[in-house]
Amino acid sequence: MKKIVVLVSGGGTNLQALIDAQHRGEIPGGEITCVISSKPGVYALERAAKAGIPSRVIDRKEYADSKAFSGALLEALQEEQADLVIYAGFMTIVDEMVSRAFPYKMMNVHPSLIPSFCGKGYYGLHVHEAVLKSGVKVTGATVHFVTEVCDGGPIILQQPVFVQNDDTPETLQKRVMEQAEWKILPKAAALFCAGKIKVENGIAKVYE
Numbered sequence: 001m002k003k004i005v006v007l008v009s010g011g012g013t014n015l016q017a018l019i020d021a022q023h024r025g026e027i028p029g030g031e032i033t034c035v036i037s038s039k040p041g042v043y044a045l046e047r048a049a050k051a052g053i054p055s056r057v058i059d060r061k062e063y064a065d066s067k068a069f070s071g072a073l074l075e076a077l078q079e080e081q082a083d084l085v086i087y088a089g090f091m092t093i094v095d096e097m098v099s100r101a102f103p104y105k106m107m108n109v110h111p112s113l114i115p116s117f118c119g120k121g122y123y124g125l126h127v128h129e130a131v132l133k134s135g136v137k138v139t140g141a142t143v144h145f146v147t148e149v150c151d152g153g154p155i156i157l158q159q160p161v162f163v164q165n166d167d168t169p170e171t172l173q174k175r176v177m178e179q180a181e182w183k184i185l186p187k188a189a190a191l192f193c194a195g196k197i198k199v200e201n202g203i204a205k206v207y208e
């Protein structure tokens with residue numbers, strides 16, 4: 001059974017999607033063994049507690065810089081013996097020492113179709129604001145492996161979502177979550193735990 005550690009910073013709806021999928025038996029090869037938050041008091045921690053999953057807080061504000069925070073995070077991940085680390089609305093910049101320690105063992109969910117609307121500054125609602133401003137008609141979500149390049153690691157799964165004329169950033173965010181993120185994130189975790197994702201020459205291939 002692979003140990004899954006989920007990293008959060010906020011509301012944790014993607015964490016909830018993972019917990020629900022686990023309860024439905026949809027991630028048979030893995031188990032969420034720990035939730036780590038970069039902020040104290042966030043609702044994601046309550047979701048973990050309700051599901052009986054141990055959690056830890058590594059408060060970004062208590063560390064002088066990203067390197068010091070990343071060192072503490074890395075130590076925690078090693079203590080937890082994580083086989084898979086999932087960024088689920090984890091909004092903290094992490095030093096490359098962390099992704100290097102878990103090559104192709106960390107995945108992130110991003111609320112757009114990478115390589116559009118991603119990289120520095122594109123997170124949360126900002127992504128959907130930029131999508132609406134650009135006038136594109138299709139957006140979606142991406143699950144990818146985490147590397148030292150921000151939002152640049154091998155893409156595992158993507159799910160498109162249509163933009164509607166009357167969308168606001170909030171309505172679009174909700175639809176992208178419901179129709180894309182909450183589906184492809186648990187699916188990617190299940191595929192990983194079943195050994196069905198291989199990275200060849202920097203490209204992730206899924207063998208279902």
Ligand code: GAR
Pocket residue numbers: 009010011012013014015088089090091109110111122123124127177181
């Ligand atoms: C989600 O939409 C997630 O894709 C996004 O933040 C939201 C967190 O919601 N992540 C990023 O923008 C990362 N670049 P949640 O806490 O309810 O899962």
